[in-house]
Amino acid sequence: MSKPRLLATGLLVAALGLGAWPQSARADSATTTTQSPDSVRAAAEQAVREHYALPGSRVVVNAAPLDLRLHLDACREPLRAVVPAYATTSSRLTVPVRCPQPGGWTVRVPLQLQLFRQVLVTSRPLLRGDGLGAADVHAEERDVARLGYGYIDNLTQVAGRTLARSLAQGSVLSPGALGGRRMVRAGDRVELVARLDGIEVRAAGVAMGSGDNGARLRVRNESSGKVVDAMVSAPGTVVALP
Template identity: 90%
Template sequence: MRKPRLIALGVLVAALGSGAAWPQRARADTAATATQSPDSVRSAAEQAVREHYALPGGRVVVSAAPLDLRLRLDACREPLRAVIPAHAATSSRMTVPVQCPQPGGWTVRVPLRLELFRQVLVTSRLLLRGDGLGAADVHAEERDVTRLGYGYIDNLAQVAGRTLTRALASGSVLSPGALGGRRMVRAGDRVEMVARLDGIEVRAAGVAMGSGDNGARLRVRNESSGKVVDAMVSAPGVVVALP
C-alpha cells in the first residue's frame, strides 16, 4: 500500500517542482519585455522633426533609419524627449538625440532623412543679367528646400524692384545670391537729367527709357525738347548725361 502513496507523493513533488519554475520563467519574461521599443525611439525623433519644421502650406517628409538590432534600452517610464536645436541647419540628413529623461536614463542618436517642401519662386522665362524682376517673371513651385544649397526666395516682395546679377534659365529657383540691388531708376520714371561741362551744370526733366542701378547706362528722353540722350544713373531718380 505504501508504493502507490510514494508514487502519488512523487507526482505531487514533481508537480510542485515544475510549478516552482513558473514564477522564475514569468520573471524572465517580464525582464525580457522591460525594454524600450526601437520603433518608439524612432517615432519620437520623427515626430519632433515634423513639429520643428512644420509651416502652413509646407510638407515635411521624414524617415528614421533602423536602429542597431543589438541595442537594448531599459523601458522609459517618462515620455521620450527628442532634442532639436532652435537654429538647426536644414539638411537632407540629420541626427536627432532622443532622451529618456528619468534618473539614470539614456540617450540615443537617431539618424534621419528629411525632405522639406516649400513654395519657392522660380523663373517663368529666360532672364538676363541686369533684368528687373516682377510678378510676370516668376511663379511659385513646390521644391525640397533641403536640396537648395544656395538658398531660396519665397516672397514676391523680396524681388520687387530688384535686378539679376547673372542670367537665369527658365525654371531656375531664385536665390538671394542671384539678386542685385534695387533699381534706382525704372523705365517710365520721371528723372532729373544733369549735364556738366567745364564746371557748368544744367538740369532738366526727363523720362527714363530703361531701368538700372547706380552706374547703369540707359537712354533718357528730355521732356521739353523730346531729344533722347545717353545717361548714367547716379542716384535714385537722377541721371547724368554722357558726352
C-alpha cells in the same frame, strides 16, 4: 510519487504546452526591460515634424535604423526629443532622444528630412539686370531642405529688384540671385544732369531703360527730343556721359 506517475505527469505537461511556459515568461520579462528601437525612432521623427510644422509646409521625415547591438533599458518616463531652435534646414540631421528618468540614457538618431514649401520659380528665361514682376515668376512646391542657396516665397521680396545673374526657366529664385533695387525704370521721368568744366545744367528727361546705381542707359531729353547716353547716379537722377 512513483516513476510511472512522474512519467505520466510529464507527458501531460508536454501535451498541454505547459513545459514552455516558464521560458516564455522569462522572454516576456526580458522584453519589457528593453526599450523598443522603434519607439526611439518615432520620438525623433515626431520632434522633427513638430519643429518644421509651419503653415503651408509638408514634412516627410524618416529615421534611420538604429544599431542592432544597441540595448537600452526600458524608460519609465515619456521619451524626450528636441530639435535645437538654431538647427539649419538640411536633408540630413541628427536628433538626440533622451530617457529623462534617473540614470537614463541618450541616443542620437539620424534622420532624413524633406520639407516641402511653396517657393518662387522663374516662368521664363531671365537675363542679368532684368527686373522681376508677377509675370516673371510663379509658385511651385519644392523640397527646401535641398535648396542650399535659400529660396524666396513672397513676391513682395522681389518688388523693384533686378537679377544679379541670368536664370533659366524653372529656376528657384534665391536671395543670392537678386541685385539691388532699380533706381530708374524704363519710362520714368528723370532729372538729366550735364556737367562740363565745373558748369552744371539740368533738364527733364525720360529713361529708355532701367538700372541701378552706376548702370548705363539712354535718356530722351524732353525739351529737345535728343537721346543721350547717361549713367544712373541716384533714384530718379542720371548724369549725361561725354
